[in-house]
Amino acid sequence: MAARDHTIAAAYSVRGNAAGTVSTPITWDEVEDVEPRDCTIATVPERFERLGDLHAEIDDVAHDVTPLLEWAERDEAEGAEPPVDPEG
Numbered sequence: 001m002a003a004r005d006h007t008i009a010a011a012y013s014v015r016g017n018a019a020g021t022v023s024t025p026i027t028w029d030e031v032e033d034v035e036p037r038d039c040t041i042a043t044v045p046e047r048f049e050r051l052g053d054l055h056a057e058i059d060d061v062a063h064d065v066t067p068l069l070e071w072a073e074r075d076e077a078e079g080a081e082p083p084v085d086p087e088g
Contacts, residue, residue, distance in 0.1 A: 011055040012048070014041050025054035 009015060009023035024039035024047070039047070 011058075012044065027054060 011023055011025050013023045015021045015023065019037060020041035021037060022039050022041055022044040024034075024036075024044055026034045
């Protein structure tokens with residue numbers, strides 16, 4: 001997971017922090033329950049083995065990011081606070 005305006009990490013890459021968190025793809029059903037800090041170099045291998053590569057089909061569908069960029073510009077113009085990075 002990455003906050004807007006922060007660098008993006010490739011799926012399954014280990015972040016440069018003491019906890020060893022891992023950029024981990026999740027399913028839509030997990031959005032409410034997954035804690036980014038729980039996805040670490042110690043926990044993700046078992047998850048990957050159990051669920052498979054949730055990132056495997058990422059290139060099968062092309063999505064247009066234009067609406068997201070427009071929303072970000074709109075929010076910034078309206079003075080919205082930037083999103084909080086869940087990894088601090």
